[in-house]
Amino acid sequence: MSFSTTVGTAASARPSFDYLSGLDGLRACAVLLVLVAHLGFSTTIPGGFGVTVFFFISGLLITRLLLAEHAQNGRIAVGRFYVRRLFRLYPALLVAVALAAGGIMSWGKVFSALFYYANYYGIYAHFGQGRDGFDPFSILWSLAVEEQYYLVFPFICVAVLAGTADLRRFSRGLAGSVVLVLAWRVIVHHYGNSGGGTSDYIYMATDTRIDSILYGAWLALILANDTQKHWRRFSASRVVQAVCLLLLLASFVVHHPGFGDTLSYSLQGLALMPLITAICFTTSTTSLTKLLETSPMRRFGNWSYSLYLYHPVAIVLAEIWWGPGSIGPQRIGWQTYPAFALTAVLLSFALAVSSYNFVEKPFLRWRRRFGAHVTDT
Numbered sequence: 001m002s003f004s005t006t007v008g009t010a011a012s013a014r015p016s017f018d019y020l021s022g023l024d025g026l027r028a029c030a031v032l033l034v035l036v037a038h039l040g041f042s043t044t045i046p047g048g049f050g051v052t053v054f055f056f057i058s059g060l061l062i063t064r065l066l067l068a069e070h071a072q073n074g075r076i077a078v079g080r081f082y083v084r085r086l087f088r089l090y091p092a093l094l095v096a097v098a099l100a101a102g103g104i105m106s107w108g109k110v111f112s113a114l115f116y117y118a119n120y121y122g123i124y125a126h127f128g129q130g131r132d133g134f135d136p137f138s139i140l141w142s143l144a145v146e147e148q149y150y151l152v153f154p155f156i157c158v159a160v161l162a163g164t165a166d167l168r169r170f171s172r173g174l175a176g177s178v179v180l181v182l183a184w185r186v187i188v189h190h191y192g193n194s195g196g197g198t199s200d201y202i203y204m205a206t207d208t209r210i211d212s213i214l215y216g217a218w219l220a221l222i223l224a225n226d227t228q229k230h231w232r233r234f235s236a237s238r239v240v241q242a243v244c245l246l247l248l249l250a251s252f253v254v255h256h257p258g259f260g261d262t263l264s265y266s267l268q269g270l271a272l273m274p275l276i277t278a279i280c281f282t283t284s285t286t287s288l289t290k291l292l293e294t295s296p297m298r299r300f301g302n303w304s305y306s307l308y309l310y311h312p313v314a315i316v317l318a319e320i321w322w323g324p325g326s327i328g329p330q331r332i333g334w335q336t337y338p339a340f341a342l343t344a345v346l347l348s349f350a351l352a353v354s355s356y357n358f359v360e361k362p363f364l365r366w367r368r369r370f371g372a373h374v375t376d377t
Contacts, residue, residue, distance in 0.1 A: 010232075010280070010281050010282050010283050011280050011281050012281075013223040013224065013226050013229075013231075013232065013281055014071075014223075014224060015064050015065075015067035015068040015070075015071055015220070015224050016064070016068050017065065017068050017373035020061070020280045021279075021280060021289050021292075021293055022276075022279040022280050022288075022289045022292040022293060023057055023061070023280065023292075023301070024292070024293070024297060024298045024300075024301025024302060024304075025291065025292025025293060025294070025297035025298065025300075025301055026053060026057060026276070026279070026292060026301070027053075027054070027057065027300075027301040027304040028292075028296075028297045028298075028300030028301045028304060029050075029053070029292075029297075030049075030050040030051070030053040030054050030057075030304065031050060031054075031300070031303075031304040031307045031308055031311075032050075032300070033045060033046060033047050033049060033050030033053075034047045034050040034051065034139075034308065034311070035307065035311050035345070035348060037050070038134065038139075038311065038312070038315060038326055039315070039325065039326065039340075039341050039344060039345075040325050040326050040327060040328040040329050040331075040337070040341075041328075043328075046252050048203065049248075049251075049252070049268060051142050051212075052212045052265065052268050052269070052272075053272070054142065054304075054308075055142070055145070055146065055209070055212035055213045055216065056212060056213070056215055056216040056219075056269065056272050056276070057216060057276075058146055058213060058216060059212075059213035059214060059215065059216025059217040059218075059219075059220070060216035060217065060219050060220050060276065061216075062150070062153070062217070063153075063157075063216065063217040063220035063221065064220045064223075064224075065373070066081070066154060066157045067157075067161075067167075067220065067221075067224055069371070070157070070161050075158075076154060076157055076158050076161070077371065078154045078155065078158060080370045080371050081154050082154075083370045084367050084370050084371065084372045085147075085150065087363045087366045087367045087370070087372075088360075088363075088367060088372075089143070089147075089305075091359045091360060091362075091363055092305065092306055092309055092355050092356075092359050092360050093113070093114070093143070093309065094114075095355060095359055096136075096309040096310055096313065096355075097110055097113045097114060097137075099136075099310070099313045099351075100113075100136035100137055100312065100313055100316075106137075108121065108125060109121070109137045112125075112137075112140070112144075113137060113140045113143075116143060116144045116147040116148060117144055117148075118137065118140035118141050118143065118144045119141035119142075119144040119145055119148075119204040119205060119206060120144070120204075120205065120206075122137075122138060122141050122200075122204055123200055123201050123204055123205060134312060134315045134316055134319060134324075134326040135312070136312035136313050136315075136316050137312075138312070139308065139309075139312050141204040144206070145204070145205075145206045145209055145210065145213070146213065148206045149206065149210055149213050153217070160173070167221055167224050167225050168225055170221055171218060171221035171222055171225060174214055174217055174218040174221060175218060177211070177214050178211040178214050178215060178218065178266065178269065181207075181208065181210055181211035181214070182211065182262065182263070182265075182266045184207060184208060185202055185208050185261060185262045185265070186262050188201060188202055188208060188261075189202060189257075189258060189261040189262050198261065199257065199260070199261055202261045202262075209265065211265065211266065211269060212265060212268070212269055214269075215269030215270070215272060215273060216272075218273070219273045219276065219277065222273070223277070223281060231277065232277060232281055232282050234274065235273075235274035235275075235277035235278045235281070235282060235284075236278055236282040236283075236284035237284075238284075240274050241274065241275060241278060241284075241285075244270075244271040244272075244274050244275050245271070245275075247267045247268075247270065247271040248267070248268060248271045250264075250267065251264040251265075251267045251268050251271075279292070302356065303349075303352045303353060303356050305360075306351070306352035306353070306355040306356045306360065307348060307349070307352040309352075309355070310348060310351035310352050310355060311344070311348040311352075313347075313351065314343075314344050314345075314346075314347035314348040314350075314351060315344045315348075317343070317344075317347055318340050318341075318343040318344035318347065319340070321340075321343060322336055322337075322339055322340035322343065323336060323340065325337055325340035325341065325344070
């Protein structure tokens with residue numbers, strides 16, 4: 001059974017299994033930001049914000065689905081949740097890791113990828129640093145952050161929702177959690193750490209980046225409690241939306257290390273809360289939502305996980321043929337760079353589409369058996 005929401009109508013704020021209009025397009029924008037940044041423009045394109053958007057969407061969707069499951073069944077089947085995650089993530093991950101390992105097998109990298117500790121491995125073992133080109137394992141830190149988070153969060157939901165299921169108290173708890181993570185980032189930035197550089201640690205460590213997921217989870221709780229539509233009316237305000245866009249702009253253009261390592265992630269999370277509410281849960285941005293729901297954006301969104309996994313492999317292959325273009329166009333020359341970029345982009349989509357159709361989609365029916373509410377589009 002599948003669920004859908006008509007484009008142009010606001011989704012229900014109550015926890016449900018309904019499809020949320022606009023999120024596939026947001027995923028597409030996020031993965032395209034990451035891809036372009038990795039094509040040699042990481043100093044000018046905020047690829048890291050694309051990862052933050054992925055984190056936020058994941059927190060929103062997973063929390064919404066867990067709350068809906070509890071509302072429907074009176075409980076959360078944690079075991080089935082982990083089986084669904086396994087079928088969703090592991091098939092494509094196994095193929096991507098096999099391709100990334102290639103003929104030069106580094107078991108440390110492989111194990112860090114498969115057991116979701118690539119973020120801390122990257123911090124302390126420094127893979128990808130000092131290499132003349134792109135390391136295909138370097139992007140797997142973000143999957144590690146997500147999966148470490150989901151080792152704990154479903155059990156928190158079970159504990160909090162037991163008995164009276166006080167969603168307002170749960171929401172206040174998440175609000176306090178994002179404040180604590182910000183405070184911890186300030187401490188880490190001020191006193192440093194034993195890993196490979198304070199900024200690298202803050203960027204990749206679960207303990208310093210988990211709030212990017214928590215903001216999405218917090219939004220799911222705010223919406224679940226928004227019976228009087230106060231939050232949705234607030235998010236629909238053009239003034240609020242403009243302020244949020246200015247906050248995002250500030251997080252991109254202010255380059256002071258103290259700001260970038262600490263407050264910038266919090267501003268991005270806070271700004272995304274009203275903006276994604278407006279896109280998905282109000283009709284104040286119908287034109288934008290319709291744009292995000294166009295067929296190409298929906299398709300790119302469906303491929304986003306595969307694109308994220310396979311684009312590093314494609315970049316490495318393009319670098320073998322054309323040179324280390326991921327370091328920047330000036331490194332291989334502007335005459336050669338277009339061939340590098342075109343090769344990397346075409347290979348990224350070829351690998352992603354092949355994986356989506358022949359590796360990921362065959363597991364959809366297994367995910368449904370364990371309670372997943374997904375379509376095969």
